[in-house]
Amino acid sequence: MILAIEDLTVSHGEKIIVDKVSLTIDKGEWFALVGQSGSGKTMLSQAVGQLLGPNLKASGRVMYEGDNVLEHPKEKMNQLRGKAISYIFQDYHGSFTPFLTIQQHMEEYLQTHSVQKAQRKEMIREALESVGLDASFAKRYSFQLSGGQLQRASIALALLLEPDILIADEATTALDSVSAHRILSLLQELQQKTGCAILFITHDWRHVVRYSDKIAVMKDGKIIESGTKQKLVHQPEHAYTKQLIQAAPTLPMRVMEVSKS
Ligand SMILES: Nc1ncnc2c1ncn2[C@@H]1O[C@H](COP(=O)(O)OP(=O)(O)O)[C@@H](O)[C@H]1O
Ligand SMILES: [Mg+2]
Numbered sequence: 001m002i003l004a005i006e007d008l009t010v011s012h013g014e015k016i017i018v019d020k021v022s023l024t025i026d027k028g029e030w031f032a033l034v035g036q037s038g039s040g041k042t043m044l045s046q047a048v049g050q051l052l053g054p055n056l057k058a059s060g061r062v063m064y065e066g067d068n069v070l071e072h073p074k075e076k077m078n079q080l081r082g083k084a085i086s087y088i089f090q091d092y093h094g095s096f097t098p099f100l101t102i103q104q105h106m107e108e109y110l111q112t113h114s115v116q117k118a119q120r121k122e123m124i125r126e127a128l129e130s131v132g133l134d135a136s137f138a139k140r141y142s143f144q145l146s147g148g149q150l151q152r153a154s155i156a157l158a159l160l161l162e163p164d165i166l167i168a169d170e171a172t173t174a175l176d177s178v179s180a181h182r183i184l185s186l187l188q189e190l191q192q193k194t195g196c197a198i199l200f201i202t203h204d205w206r207h208v209v210r211y212s213d214k215i216a217v218m219k220d221g222k223i224i225e226s227g228t229k230q231k232l233v234h235q236p237e238h239a240y241t242k243q244l245i246q247a248a249p250t251l252p253m254r255v256m257e258v259s260k261s
Helices: 041-048 074-080 102-112 117-130 135-139 147-159 177-194 205-211 229-234 239-247 253-258
Strands: 003-012 015-025 030-034 057-064 085-089 165-169 197-202 214-219 222-228
Touching (some): 003 041, 015 041, 015 057, 015 214, 015 222, 041 197, 102 147, 147 177, 165 177, 197 205, 214 229
Parallel strands (some): 030 197, 085 165, 165 197
Antiparallel strands (some): 003 057, 214 222
16 A cells, blocks of 8 residues: 555635545556536545645645645645655646746756756656657747647656656646547556556546546545446446446447456
């Protein structure tokens, strides 16, 4: 097990947004968190990295390597982010400023994590290569990349330090389905190569079925059902899970067969 979330609650004043959620993620696992908009998926994932806004309060435990991450001071958390837990978002533009080249972004990131200068260049080259961008992209500014290239660069940035856990929050929601599958296949490939676990947050049941090992269904701040993909897809117990499956656009049988068991 790489991450254990125990009784995690996120509140905004009196309002409970995430309600005593517990789940465990194994090393190298693709864990899908699915549920309709507003169910608390983003708040849950942001609590894990201490990224919640100041008006929100998290309680409970997020256990990583024997410590409760929620109790880490800011400096310790900065060390953990990117190395232990990394994020990719739907708004990948937000990972870059127009004033720095891709290489400068990555350099800065590596410096924060005390990587020696001699190693940095090679790490950047490898990271870009792993997402299908050649080394010449390092010298470009974010506005000199197409949307798809920039999203690849944001994945390279998130995976630069080979994190144990990658949190992908609706990372492909804004993309058409061909581009979405291209990015998700790339993530799957990188996951197999680096052994990182992925907390995959989506409301698209088709992506859940195709890529995940385990699934948790969230509704109104609670996990209402969780288990292996086989179990959730073929023997859902909760009425809401059945409803999600039925509401999903037709699942091609071929996808069901080739997807991981
Ligand atoms: N910064 C915030 N302050 C207060 N409430 C928020 C904030 N962000 C989101 N919420 C509320 O928390 C609930 C869950 O939101 P969110 O986690 O974004 O849902 P999801 O990602 O599943 O769509 C929603 O009711 C939303 O309005
Ligand atoms: Mg969200």
